[in-house]
Each structure stands twice: as C-alpha cells, then as structure tokens.
Amino acid sequence: AIASTLGLGALAIFYFDNNLQSFVISFVGISLATAAFQALSKAAAGEDRPGFLANFSLAFRRILFLSLFLSFLLLIFKEPIVGLLLGSGKFSPQAIQLTASALGLFAVSIFAQAEIPLLSRAFFALQEAVRPTAIAVLSMLLNVVLSFGLVRWLTVDPRPREAVSSFLGNLNPDLPGFALLGLPLAFSLAMIFQFSLLWFFLRKKIKSFQKNGI
Secondary structure: OOHHHHOHHHHHHHHHHHHHHHHHHHHHHHHHHHHHHHHHHHHHHOOOHHHHHHHHHHHHHHHHHHHHHHHHHHHHOHHHHHHHHHOOOOOOHHHHHHHHHHHHHHHOOHHHHHHHHHHHHHHHHOOOOHHHHHHHHHHHHHHHHHHHHHHHHHHHOHHHHHHHHHHOOOOOOOOOOHHHHHHHHHHHHHHHHHHHHHHHHHHHHOOOOOOOOO
16 A cells, blocks of 8 residues: 555566565475474474474574575575566666665565464464564554554665665666565564564473573
8 A cells, every 4th residue: 555655666666666566575484384384383382382493493493594695695686687678678777776775675574474284283383373463464553553664764864775775786766666664674574563572472482492502
C-alpha cells in the first residue's frame, strides 16, 4: 500500500525484489525447516531433549550457512542480477539501479527470514503456537510503522539518504524514488526483530540450551 503511493514504478520494484528474495527463502529456509519438523516433533513428543537440540542445531547451521552465502551473493551481484532479469524490458537504467539497491537491502535480512520458519516449527514441535504467532503479528505491525517512518525520513532528510547510499555503494541519494528504499529497509529490520525475539524465547523455553550449544 505504501509503495503504491510512490508511483507505479515503485510498486513494481518492490514486488520484483520481494518475489526474488522470497524464492531464496523458500529454497533454503522453508524446505530445510519442513524437512526438520518431523524429527523435532518426534524428539519433543518423546521428551528427547538431546535429540531435539541435535536436530535443531543441524538444521539451524545448514540454513544459516546457505542463507548467508546466498545473501552475500545477492548483495555483491545485485546489479548484474537485476540487469540480467530486467535490462531487456521497459525498466530505465535508473529504475534498474534502484531495484538493485532495494534487493541489496532485502538481502540484509535473508539469514533472519530463512531461520524464522525453523524457529517457528521448533515452537510448534514443543506444543507452543501462541508465542510465535504473537511475535509474527508484532513484527508485522513494526514493519508498517517503520515503513511509514523510514519513507518519510528518507524523503525529508538528506542524512539518512547519504548513509543508505554509502552502504549500497555510493548510490546517488538524489535519485528519483530514493525514498522507496525505506520499504525494504523497514522489512529487513522487522524480520531481524522477529528472528531475535523467536530466538530469545526459544532459548528460554529450552532450559538446557548453553551459550555455545548451537
């Protein structure tokens, strides 16, 4: 809804980048989390805490490694990827640059987005559904608030535009539609927030987790 207020081009950029990074999340996070869920449920039902931790730790490490690797690739090669996919269409060079920058901001939280399905399924295996659902709703609300706030901030203040520009490789902060980047930035911050809360409460729920247990 917010993207639509920034123009049709902004809406197309947002949905393209969101769909592209969602493919990565599905490929890594959801597939591995689904594969681990049966083992987690079986261990939890049998009160096999070491088995639960072993299966969770293995899946967590695999997802983290793959998601960090893929997010690094997207962040480094964002412009060639977007140029290859959109360069022959009606996207202008400026739109391609803006799309690549938005993809880079989405990539920042791919590790968190990929781990969220596993963390949620760990709660479900432990017969706890309320907490991950409440955290998801809270994160969604945070995303909405941050989206409005960051888009507004990037519109009126040159300082955050310069900071975002430097992070993305000296993107022109006066590029038309630059404020659109507040949307993927807000989304990434909300996803990292959701991951952090899930991780914190899961560690509390499983008392035998040690500091170096995972």
